[in-house]
Every structure is written in C-alpha cells, then in structure tokens.
Amino acid sequence: MRALKRCLAATSVVLCSMLLGVQSATSAELAADAPQTYVVQSGDTLWSIAGRFLRDPWLWSEVYEANPGIGDxxxxxPGDVLELRMVGGEPRIRRSRGASGQGGARVVRLSPQVRSSSLTEAVPTISIAAIGPFLTQPYVADSDEIKRASYVVGFPDEHLLAGVNDSIYVRKIRSADQTRFHVLRPGDELRDPDSNELLGYEATFVASAALERVGDPAKLKVVRMERAVSIGDRVIPASEERPLVNFFPKPAPSGARGRIISVLNGVSQIGRYDVVVLNLGERDRVSVGDTFEMYIGGEKAPDDVRRGMNLQRPPAESPFSSGFWLGPDWERKGWLRDEPDADSSLPIHADWRRNQSQYVTPFERSGLLMVFRTFDRVSFGIVLKANRSLHVGDWLAPPPA
Known part of the structure; x- marks a missing residue:
C-alpha cells in the first residue's frame, strides 16, 4: 500500500509538472523585433532585457534557461551574451557558452572555476535607484504596531528637534536585547477603498538610532537621519538590513485583483517609475516580482444624451413651463400630493427630480507595475509602463494567461 501511495504521489508530481510545462511553454511570445543574440550592457535591467526578447516581459522566467555551475x-x-533558440517550436534564452563580453570566442581552460562577483554587479530586475530608499526602511506601519510603539518624549538638552549625534528620550524600552531602532512619523491611514478596512499607516522614515540606556524613558542616540526627530515620533526595532535580492518578474496570482491606494513621495499623478501602495499583501498571496496590469474605468459617468444635456432647448419652449426654468436635466417623477385637474394652470405639487442617468466606464489597460516589497496587507509596486495618466484608486489585475 505504501509503495502504491508513493507511486501515485510520484505520478501526480509528474502530471503536474507536465501540465505546468505545457502552460508555460505556450504562453510566452517573442517580441516583433526580438534579436537572435544580445550582449548585456552596463545599465541594463532584467526588465529591459526581457522586453527586447518577449512581448510580455513578466514571462521571462518561463523562457530563460539558467547556466549551471557559475555561482547563482x-x-x-554585463558582458554576458544571451542567445535566442527555438526548442520544440518554443523560445528559449540562454547565455551563450564560450562567449566573451564582446561577442567573440574565447579559449576556456578545463579546470574547476568559480565565478565570483558582487551581487550589486549583477543586472538588477529594475532600476535600483528608483526603489533603493524603499527596500529596507519601514514605510508602512501596522495599526496595532503604531499603537503599541514607544515614542519620543523629550531631549536631554531641551532641544525642540534632534539630529545626528543628538540623544533622545523614548518611553518604555526596558530590554537591551535590541540595540538598533527606526524612528518613524505616522502619516495618513491606508484604507481599502472597497471595504474601508484599515490596512496600516503610511509612515515616514525619520532616522535610525542606537540604544544608549534602557529605562522609561530610555536614552537613544541618533546615528542617521533624513529629517529632524521631533516629540511624538514613534520608535520601533530596526529590521535587519538585508542586501538587495534580485528576483524574476512573474504574473501575479490568479484572482489577485486590487487597487492603488497611495503614491509615495508626494506625487499626485502617477507615471513611470513612481512607487505606489497596493491594497494587496502577503495574505493575498502577493510576493516580490509579481506583475500586475493597471486599468482605469469602472466608474460611473453621466449619460448626457439620456439626460438631454447635449440637446438644445427647443426655441419655442414656453417660459411658463417648469422645464424651461429647471432645465433638461430635470424631469417630473410624479406628484407629491393631490394631482391637479388637467385644466389646472399651475402644477403646484409636481415632484421634480434631477435625471441621474449614468453609465459605467469600461476598463482600459493603462500600464504595468511590479511588486518589489510586501507587507501583510499592503505592498509596494513600481510603475514600469504607463500608457496614460494614472491615479490613486485605479484597478489592478494579473496579466491575462
């Protein structure tokens, strides 16, 4: 029986692998001007390279064949030569063996080698300059975390503000297990536009501080700052500064539809390389590298034809009629009471209401974004493509399969 179960399990794995292979093999299409080979240049990003070869760059991981035995x-x-091949009628992209950075052949010694390079030298998925400040600094704070967090209560030297190398007093830090802290300034609430659920607070990074003395208040020293520390700023333990981890773009999980709920850096209209906040997070199966298509539409708009707004008022309309004074976007719904006789000269009790004829605007694709940092209930995404003006409230959906 155990052998049968193992056999069935193995068969299931094989069948799933085959199904996944069929799905991925048929979904990626080449760009119209895809090159046969491409030499990676300094300044390239994985997204820009994927766009050279594929119509849908987020499907890169389905066609890229990693070379084994060279570190990661x-x-x-930069200098790697990428070669496009067709395998079974499907595109495959691989680093050309024996290729130099200039496209010529080179002699390879047959001896064990390890390619050693700093991660920062590798081609990043997207422009690091655009997202660098948001990779480790905690810009979204959980609502409960903010309520429980310690806070700046004063300064030893009676300062109104504190800067680098200044000390600050912070309420209730009683353990020396944690010695590094972030100072945050809570900002606007982040709420789900559909359910009104509080998803967190948009917190501004103020400074980093090191513990000098525990207590209530504890004493901390500001070691790095982006803005002056003030009384009331919240203090939370600093997460470990993680090095930048590269990742492949991939389609967002099926059914993960959401909205843009905020845009960072004080921008009102959203464009390419702007960082936005999504009302989707780890609880919604969203992870780093997930790619979403953005849409405008789904909003109610007035139907001016049905309302008569675009029709000229008949020139013979009498000024003694109610429609003359109320306008074409008003119509009589009935009578409030006591409908008068047909010979009555004044419809005193007529119930006039504004014509609310509306239609729902269709959804139109407006751009692409990719998630680069996730929290429990929200995520950060960078806009990679914008076909038109984008705004807070626009819709998100996975790319079509």
Missing amino acids: PNLIY
Missing part, C-alpha cells in the same frame, strides 16, 4: 545561475552580468 539566475544572475546576469
């Missing part, structure tokens, strides 16, 4: 085989470096 998924990383691509």
